Amino acid sequence: MQTLERDEINEAAPPSLAAGQAIAVDLIAVTVAVTNGDPRVLTIEDQGALPSGPFQVGHRSLQSGLRAWVERQTSLPLGYMEQLYTFADRDRAGVEQQVISISYLGLTREQQASGESEAGWGSWYAYFPWEDHRVGTPAMIAQELEPRLRGWIEAGRDPEQRQIRLQRASITFGLDGRPWNEDLVLQRYELLFEAGLIAESGAASTLTGRAATGGRPMILDHRRILATGIARLRAKIKYHPVVFELMPETFTLLQLQRCVEALAGRLVHKQNFRRLIEQQELVEETGQAAQDTGGRPAKLFRFRRAVFTERAIVGTKLPISKA
Numbered sequence: 001m002q003t004l005e006r007d008e009i010n011e012a013a014p015p016s017l018a019a020g021q022a023i024a025v026d027l028i029a030v031t032v033a034v035t036n037g038d039p040r041v042l043t044i045e046d047q048g049a050l051p052s053g054p055f056q057v058g059h060r061s062l063q064s065g066l067r068a069w070v071e072r073q074t075s076l077p078l079g080y081m082e083q084l085y086t087f088a089d090r091d092r093a094g095v096e097q098q099v100i101s102i103s104y105l106g107l108t109r110e111q112q113a114s115g116e117s118e119a120g121w122g123s124w125y126a127y128f129p130w131e132d133h134r135v136g137t138p139a140m141i142a143q144e145l146e147p148r149l150r151g152w153i154e155a156g157r158d159p160e161q162r163q164i165r166l167q168r169a170s171i172t173f174g175l176d177g178r179p180w181n182e183d184l185v186l187q188r189y190e191l192l193f194e195a196g197l198i199a200e201s202g203a204a205s206t207l208t209g210r211a212a213t214g215g216r217p218m219i220l221d222h223r224r225i226l227a228t229g230i231a232r233l234r235a236k237i238k239y240h241p242v243v244f245e246l247m248p249e250t251f252t253l254l255q256l257q258r259c260v261e262a263l264a265g266r267l268v269h270k271q272n273f274r275r276l277i278e279q280q281e282l283v284e285e286t287g288q289a290a291q292d293t294g295g296r297p298a299k300l301f302r303f304r305r306a307v308f309t310e311r312a313i314v315g316t317k318l319p320i321s322k323a
Contacts, residue, residue: 025055027066028103028222030084030229031076033110033121034246039262040110041124041226044073044117049219050226051119055102066104074119080107080245085228087221101221105229107245124230125265126216127223130173130188131230133180133266140214141173145197149173152195182265185231189224200224234264241282244303252290252298253277 029051031042044051051070059065067078087101113119125132130141149169156162172188174180192198192214199217217223237243243260257273277283284304289297 024099025062026052026099026101027055027062027069028052028101028225029066029070029078029081029106030103030226031070031078031106031108032124032229032233032246033108034259034262035110035121037258037262039124039230040121041127041229042070042074042076042106042108042113042119043122044115044119045219046118047120047122047126047216050222051117052101052222062102063104070106072115073117074113074115076108076111076113076115076119078106078108080242081105084232085225087225101225103225103228105232107233107242109246109248122216124226127218127226128185128189128230129214131182131185131265133182134261137174137180144214145173145192146175148197149175149191149195152197180266183231183235185234186224186227189227193224198223237263241303244282247303250286250288250300250302252300253283254298256283256301 029042031051033040033042042051043049051073053065053069053073055062055065059068063081063083067081070076070078081104084103084105087103088098110121113121130138130145132138153162153165153169156165168187168191170176170178171181172184172191189198193201195201198215200221200223215223218226233242237260243256243263246259247256253274256277257268257270260273261267282304283301286300286302288300290300291297
């Protein structure tokens, strides 16, 4: 696991900051679980923020510091973690002090959260309702987002800017016959931010006269960081078997498929999905069957333990087959 130590943070900072200006390092966790077909994210402050806290001198490393903050705020230990992204924007929600936010992506199975910070779990589609295409294109895209985006496009200062805006909106939101790309989570969020269509846009919404629409807001840039985590995970499940970090010890192939669909926000072709799983030898039968399927008993599988070693050497694909 690669982490940035204090000297590396200093090297990454702009020259004027590295010369002596104070830098606050904020550690932020995007912790994901999938429960009953719903992708869930661990939150604090009544679902308005991600678990986070400052890196302190007593922390042995960035990752251990974040683990300590998450456990303190939610009473939950973190399992699988990987560094996600480092944010160092100067205009971060009006914060006067330069803040470097180092985010991590964690995968786990949902447990009851408590802690000192109103911890709990929330559906990530509550924050990004336009991202769930499992039952078709969300109505809010055509009814709310597209009209407001087209208004923003027409408000461009000249034909060139209007054309650029139209192209970006069409690519990111699948407008004008363009295909939907589930991986463009961050690009969609940033486009809505720029257009002043989400609460975090702040003054932008007032200046453009377009009301914020859709999705539960979060403090500072936490929803942007969450979008980055979702995009990373959606891309990663196509080439690395991290989805098994979210599964129980034994599961049916349908449960595995539903987990992948929940993360991707779209359906997969059942037969093709199962064939891919079998061809890549990612799972093995347990010899037991699930009885609570509402129909015929379904075979139970488990993740092949050997893959834990193999995946550290060669990436194991778990591609999403579009229905």
